[in-house]
Each structure stands twice: as C-alpha cells, then as structure tokens.
Amino acid sequence: MKEASPGYRPVTIFVVVIGVIALVALVTVAVVQNKPLTQKYKYGIVLDAGSSHTALYIYKWPAEKDNNTGRVTQANETCKVKGPGISSYASNPQGAGESLRACMLEAKKFIPASRQEETPLYLGATAGMRLLNMENASASDSVFKAVEEALDSYTFSYRGARLLTGLEEGAFGWVTVNYLDGRLTQGQKTIGALDLGGASTQISFVSPNFDGSESPNNLMMFRLYGNDYNLYSHSFLCYGKDQALRQTLAHQTQSGQSIVNDPCFHSKYSKVWEYSNLYDTPCVADRKPDNSPTNFTLNGSGNFQQCQQLIKSIFNFTQCKYSRCSFNGVFQPELQGSFGAFSAYYYVLDFLNLADTSRVSLEKAKDKLKEYCATPWPELQKQHPKTKEKYLSEYCFSGTYILTLLTEGYNFTADTYKEITVIGKMQGSDAGWTLGYMLNLTNMIPAEAPDRPPIAYPSYVSIMVITGIVLGIVLLFIVYTHSRTQCSNTQKIV
C-alpha cells in the first residue's frame, strides 16, 4: 500500500504566504512609524532688561507642535550681558544697544540659520527702566530707541522692546513657574510666585476669595487650557533688594551725618558712600537731607535683630483702606497654597544655605542668619575668597530683608514659610517672567484645552500590532486545522 503524502492545496499555500507577508508588512510599518524622528525645533528669544543687568534667554519647542502643551523649554545657558542694566545708560544710550551685541551674536551662533528669520525676538524692561522713566522720561525713550535700533539690525524677527507693568511682570512669572511645573494643562492647583529683583519685587497667587472687586489693579485674568484664573499680583517698586538697601541707608542718614553704624553689615566692614550717589534714585530722592556732607562712612556692626528693626522701618503698616493689607496700604488677600520663590530669593538663600525650607525652618533660618551677620568681615572674606565682594558684603542685609519682607511684609508665618520652595531652575529653565511673556505673546498657551484623538498615538500603534499578530495566529491555526482535515480525508479515500 502506498503511503499518502499530506497534500497541501495550492490555494492553502497562497493564503499562508499572503498572511505571512501581510503580518510582516504590518509589523514593519508599525516599527518604522514608531521610530523617533530627528527632532526639528523652533526658537524664540527674550531679553530681560532688569535693573541690575540684562539677560538673554533662548527658548525652543518641537517645530510640529507649536500649540502643544508644556513643550517649550529653555535652550541655552542664560547669556548674561556684561555691564549694568540698560537704565544705567541714560547718559550714553548707544552704549545700551552695543552692550547687547555679545549675547546677540551668541544667539546667532546657537539658532540654526534656516530658523533665524522666523525666530521672534522680544525685549522687556522692568523696574530699572520704570524708575528712569519716572526720573527722566526722555532719557528712557532714548535708551529704548537705541536698544530697538540695535535689535532690529539682526536677522531675527524683532517684535519690539517695551516696559512691562509691575502687574505683567508678576503675572508672567506666575505663568512661567506653573507652566514649567505642568500645572496649567489639567487645571491642577497652581503655585504662587515670589520674585525679588534689584529694584522691585512681586508677589502673585490665586486666592479663592479674590475676584478683583476689592482692588481691581491687582487682578490679572487668564483663561489657559480651558481654565479661568483670577490672579492676584502686586509689584512693589523700590522694594527690590538694591533699592530696599538704599531706603535703609536713607533712613539712617536723615540728619546728614558723616558716619553711619549699620547693623546689616559685618563688623570691621567699612565703605564710603557719596550722598549724591545714594540719593540718585526716585525711591529716596525726595528725602535727601539739606546741607549734607559729600560723603558718609558706613561702618558695619553685624546685628541681625537691629538689622531687622531697621528694615521694618521702610515698611508702612499704619494705613489700610481694604479688608486686609500687606504693607504700604496695598491690598493682599489671605495667602493661599504653596509658593515658588526665585531670582534674588534663590541667589541669597542658596548662598546662605537656607534654601531648603522643608529642612531649615523659619526659626532656624533666623538663628543661622544671626550667626552669619555676627561674623566679622575679614573672617568672611577668608571663608569666601572667590565670592564677588559686593554680593558677599550684602548677604547679611539681603537675607534679613528677605525674611522680614516675607514675614512682616507679606504675612508668612512659621507654617506657611514651609510652603515656599526656593527655585533656581525648573526642568532646566530659569524661573522668571520671560518664558510666560513669550508664551503669551506667541499665543502658545491656548485659551481652550486642545482636542486630543481618543487614543494616543503610541497606544494606537500597539493596538494595531497586537491585533495583527492575533489575526495572524488565528489565520495560521485555521489553515493548519483545515489542512489536517484534508489530510485525513485523503488517507480515508486511499
């Protein structure tokens, strides 16, 4: 008897081959499609023309996702413009424009040539220019003009230089920290923002009881990703740390004395100040004593408590026409939730090792500062030979000012102090108003939440692959059982 060979019919072989080809094609397409593409970016530049210095920030985001959520990050190490802020160029406006050159050239090197023409370039000026504008409007116009001419000469898409209002400065700082922390897209609880500059300081937070009715000037309304925010924000001009220091010095030189014993500076520290220089700012100009000598000598005495008392004297707590105030008769709703504190809050508290507020309580911070302020100047210089002398000599004042501003000024308590996170960078981007400003001007934060496909792309691809494989297995199984049946039928016939 002849043994029967399992006779696969040509049609069966054809179905198997087509099935295998389809399966291989499906898997290949899915794998190729899922491979990360070489990312193309778009860029934006913002110059922060602050009172103490100007900094250039480059931001980047994936080119195909202009309007997507939370994708803009800082692309470069901040470029710090050499020299002082643009408001110091009142008598040489051209110098202000020229000072930006090195950082602008760095931006030209950094951003691919093909992208430069479409890259928006903004400059925003803050409290230094606000003060110059108050003091001498035509000088501030000349500085802006020189800066505009300089910026317009580069290949970027120049979109203007302007003076930010204090409200904008505070509000865009709040947008930045909440955007970087991913709190805006799903309407999570937001964090407040505390910014301490050289000439002004901002506090911004959302408070459920604040709708602006009591103090409309402090209200900034936002609709971001489909959520409405009534943001409280206030900027205190002359309460940045440089101008606050001048206010304490003005307070101590009201009788035109030639020697001042200042508790906010270290013992054995001594510095000669010119009266004309100290009073050359609208923050104290009207308090210049008559018949003062040319100079006074500041001698440090290094006493934290006395320094705190001195600093308190620059805040006015006597009048408040609202239900509650911070200081100087400014409305402030009850503090709410967590806060992010940046700029000089970071520089100073980080240097003093007080930045980790979860470990260093308010009481501990005061104790450490007491000890720090009591350290004689020569000893401190020995301990920090590399620190810039101006900064080093002022950390006692600055640290004491920060604690006093927070507790006496804004009414933070030992408990709410713990809710403050001191921030340098967040997800690689500097905290500050610049990112929020650019996101706003480029409409990068949509008012409404973007529509999303019901299934995310990677899940879609995975489902396709798994379904393909299952179908393939089912197909093979059908073919296999079909040919087995055929085979036994053939044997029976034989």
Ligand SMILES: O=P(O)(O)OP(=O)(O)OP(=O)(O)OC[C@H]1O[C@@H](n2cnc3c(O)ncnc32)[C@H](O)[C@@H]1O
């Ligand atoms: O916001 P405005 O008021 O316009 O000022 P600004 O933008 O120039 O202010 P910054 O945040 O750049 O700096 C705030 C202050 O911190 C000072 N500062 C910068 N770096 C510092 C550091 O490493 N240590 C101590 N102080 C620093 C600087 O001189 C200012 O007095």
Ligand SMILES: [Ca+2]
């Ligand atoms: Ca600033």
